[in-house]
Structure formats: structure tokens, C-alpha cells
Amino acid sequence: MPLKVLLIAVLGLTLFSGCQIGYLIRSSYDHLSMLSSRVPIEKALQSETLSSEHKRKIAISQEARDFAFNDLGFKRSNNYSHFVQLDRPYITYAVMAAHKWKFEPYHWDFPFIGKAPYKGYYNELSAKEEALLMKEKGFDVYVRGVSAYSTLGRLNDPLLSSMLAYKEHDLVNTVIHELVHTHLFIKSSIDFNERLAVFVAAKGTELFYLKKEGLDSETLKLIKNENEDDRLFSEFITSELIDLKLWYENNSFSPSLTAEAQEKIRQDRFQEIRNHFISQLVPKLKTKSYARFTDGEMNNARLGNYQTYMKDLQDFEKVFAKSGRHIATFLKKCAELNDTKDPELELKKWANE
Numbered sequence: 506m507p508l509k510v511l512l513i514a515v516l517g518l519t520l521f522s523g524c525q526i527g528y529l530i531r532s533s534y535d536h537l538s539m540l541s542s543r544v545p546i547e548k549a550l551q552s553e554t555l556s557s558e559h560k561r562k563i564a565i566s567q568e569a570r571d572f573a574f575n576d577l578g579f580k581r582s583n584n585y586s587h588f589v590q591l592d593r594p595y596i597t598y599a600v601m602a603a604h605k606w607k608f609e610p611y612h613w614d615f616p617f618i619g620k621a622p623y624k625g626y627y628n629e630l631s632a633k634e635e636a637l638l639m640k641e642k643g644f645d646v647y648v649r650g651v652s653a654y655s656t657l658g659r660l661n662d663p664l665l666s667s668m669l670a671y672k673e674h675d676l677v678n679t680v681i682h683e684l685v686h687t688h689l690f691i692k693s694s695i696d697f698n699e700r701l702a703v704f705v706a707a708k709g710t711e712l713f714y715l716k717k718e719g720l721d722s723e724t725l726k727l728i729k730n731e732n733e734d735d736r737l738f739s740e741f742i743t744s745e746l747i748d749l750k751l752w753y754e755n756n757s758f759s760p761s762l763t764a765e766a767q768e769k770i771r772q773d774r775f776q777e778i779r780n781h782f783i784s785q786l787v788p789k790l791k792t793k794s795y796a797r798f799t800d801g802e803m804n805n806a807r808l809g810n811y812q813t814y815m816k817d818l819q820d821f822e823k824v825f826a827k828s829g830r831h832i833a834t835f836l837k838k839c840a841e842l843n844d845t846k847d848p849e850l851e852l853k854k855w856a857n858e
Contacts, residue, residue, distance in 0.1 A: 535627035539596070542589055543663045549588035562669045562676055563588060569680040572713050577681070577705075578833035579688045583661040585680060590666045595650035597625040598632035602644040603805035605771075608750040610809040611644055619693025622813055625651065647806035653679050658687040674724055677713055682706035689840055696813045697848045701839060703814055704821040707732045708832060730791040738795055739818035741786045742811045745778050749808070775803040817849070823856035 544552075546567060550560055566585060573579045601623045602611035612620040626632040629650075636646040652667040662683065668676055685702040711732065714725040752774060758767050779799045786795075801807075828835040838855075842848035 531631075532625075532627060539589055539591070539627075540660075540663070543587040544589075546586055546588055546664070549664075554590075559666075559669050562671075562673060563664065565673055566664050566668070566676055566680050568717070569677040569713060570684070572716070573681050573684045573709065576712065576716070577709050578836070579684050580658070582658055582684075582687050584655075584658075584684060584687060585662065585664045587661065587663040588666075589663045594667055594670065595629075595652055596654055596665050596667050597627055597651045598629045599623040599625050599649050599651050600632050600635045600639070601647045601649075601806045601809055602636075602639040603809045605643055605645050605805065607753045608746065608805055608808070610806070610812065611639070619695075621695045622809060623695075625654070645804035645806040647804065647810060649810070653683055655683040655686040657690050674710060674714065674728055678706045678710045681709040681713075685836075689836055691843055691848050694842075694848050696816070697842070697852070699814050700816065700818060700821065703735075704818055704825070705832060705836070707735060708825070712832075727792070731794050734790050734792050734794050735815070736818065736822070737786060737789055739815045741782065742808075743816045743819075745781065746808060746812055746816060749774070749778070778803065778808075817853070820849075820852050820856040824852060827855070 546563060549555065549563055552560075555563075570585045574581050603609060604611065610622040612622055613624045615621055624635060626635065632648050636648050640646050652670065653665060654662065656662055664680075668679055671679060682702045682705075685705045686698060689701070690698055707728075711725065711728055714722050714728060718724060758770065762770075782795075782798055824838065825832075825835045828838055839848075839852070842851055845851045
């Protein structure tokens with residue numbers, strides 16, 4: 506591998522890697538190994554090892570890519586013009602951490618993107634080791650598999666076999682989501698960037714199927730129902746996270762309580778969130794998008810994941826409406842936030858003007 510190519514890869518990998526030299530070198534090697542197996546989309550479509558269903562999804566991904574460039578006005582790139590067959594279900598594993606006795610995500614510092622509430626590993630074992638290290642330091646932790654990623658236009662990101670596990674319309678949504686990051690990305694504002702991509706991908710996927718299948722499309726009806734559930738869930742989780750933050754701030758625990766007793770109080774508070782979800786939100790939902798919300802362990806790190814992706818989506822909706830419900834105009838308006846210290850706060854001001 507030429508040194509120039511290696512350096513470019515290292516540069517790009519700092520987008521989702523830590524600053525430790527060993528970690529960076531390992532991630533660079535893993536990323537280069539992955540890229541070395543990529544093939545042009547045209548060759549992938551001729552493969553005898555891919556199923557007809559996978560080929561159909563690859564073709565749909567290319568339609569979504571073209572739609573993002575031609576209809577939504579995204580910055581053109583060579584992203585998703587190649588395909589990589591992975592030997593695992595996820596491309597990376599993201600570690601998230603949060604303070605245990607206040608609702609505040611832990612942030613890692615990276616070049617180019619600034620602070621981020623997650624750290625990615627190509628190897629699941631390495632991710633679990635990082636999670637264990639953070640847990641030993643007293644943090645809540647959460648590890649999740651990641652099927653897609655973006656290097657923000659610094660490298661040409663391939664379509665991954667892990668992405669083909671999505672339902673067709675979720676794949677379209679994912680392609681648009683990741684391309685939003687290459688079109689507009691504000692440093693040290695990961696939560697804003699992720700919510701922007703979630704919002705635009707939802708709107709863009711609706712428009713894609715409206716054009717592809719028309720108003721009577723059953724897929725379009727499903728997407729609209731899922732997007733409405735996203736809106737309702739965003740309102741729910743925004744309120745719950747605000748209340749949880751205040752709960753930590755307003756509660757002091759007696760020093761006579763054991764660590765187990767304190768944790769029991771905290772877990773009872775998390776159970777309240779589950780109960781509110783079941784009683785207040787579930788009766789309103791039209792799809793099963795959030796059927797697993799109450800499953801498994803709940804802690805500040807897992808809830809921080811929802812904060813990153815789903816909090817305050819109504820602010821984007823309001824500004825989108827003021828932009829004539831036109832995605833290119835909306836993104837141009839959001840690009841003005843590059844010059845602000847707090848894009849989330851400024852967006853909220855726009856929303857409430």
C-alpha cells in the first residue's frame with residue numbers, strides 16, 4: 506500500500522477513532538483491509554455469490570444515491586460506488602459511555618470532528634474491552650453494532666454487505682442519512698449532525714418512494730407511519746431525558762446508603778421511564794419501530810444514544826417548514842450554523858421565531 510494512501514486512510518480514520526497511536530494504527534490497518542476487498546458496484550451486480558435479493562438491494566441503493574444527488578441537491582461524491590462483502594454482521598462496534606450520577610454523556614476528542622459521544626472499533630472484543638475499562642472507571646456503558654458509517658467525504662465510503670440486512674426502505678434511509686454527513690457536518694456538534702441526518706433521511710426517503718411508487722405506495726404509507734412514530738418518540742424521549750437530568754441534579758443520596766441501595770433507586774427511576782413509555786406512548790404508535798425500547802438494561806449511556814439521535818427533532822421540523830419544506834433550501838439554511846458556537850441552541854431560536 507503506497508504511503509500516501511496509508512496516510513489518507515489514517516487521516517480519514519481519525520474521524521471515528523481515538524488519538525492513541527496503537528489504536529489509530531490498528532484501526533487504519535483494519536480499514537485498509539476492508540477497503541482492499543471492495544469491488545465496483547457493476548461487478549458486484551454480476552457476482553454469482555450474491556443472492557438475487559442482495560443484488561436487488563444493491564440496485565436500490567444506487568437509485569437512492571442518485572436521488573440524493575439529483576433530487577435532494579447533495580454534494581456529489583463517489584460514495585457507494587463500490588461494494589464490500591464483510592465476514593461479519595457489522596462494520597464496527599460503537600462504545601458509548603456516560604456519567605453514572607448525572608445525565609451527561611462522556612465525550613472522546615478526535616481530530617476534524619472534535620468531541621464525540623462514541624468510539625468505534627472494528628473488532629467486537631476490543632469494543633467490549635474499552636467498555637469494561639470505562640465501566641471500571643465508574644461510567645455507564647453501552648455497546649452497539651454499526652452497519653454503516655461515514656468518513657465525511659474524506660474517503661470514498663463503500664456500500665457494505667452489513668447494510669443489505671436492512672429492509673429495503675431502511676437501506677434507502679441509511680444511504681441518504683450517511684450522505685447527509687458528507688454534504689454538511691459541523692465540528693464538535695455530533696448530536697446536531699446525527700439529528701440532522703435522521704431528520705433529512707426520513708423526509709428524503711418519503712420523497713424517494715413518492716417518486717418511485719406514487720401516492721398509493723404501500724411502502725410510502727409505512728414510511729409515513731414510521732416517521733410519525735419517530736416524531737412521537739422524539740417528543741417522548743426529549744421530555745423524559747430533561748426530567749431525568751433534573752432528577753439527578755435535584756437528588757442527593759444519603760452517605761449511609763450502600764452502593765447497591767443507591768443503584769436500586771436509580772434502576773427504579775429507569776423503570777419509571779419504561780412505565781411511561783408503555784402507558785403514554787405505546788397506545789399511540791402505529792408501527793413496531795420502538796418495540797424493543799423496554800428490552801435489556803437501561804442506563805445513562807444507552808439513553809445517551811437516544812439523546813444523540815432523537816432529541817428535539819421538532820426543532821428541525823419547524824425550521825424545515827419555514828424553509829418551504831424544501832430539503833436543499835433547508836440544508837442551505839442549516840449550513841449557516843457552521844459559524845455559530847452552539848448550533849442546537851441557534852436552531853431552537855430559529856424554530857421559535
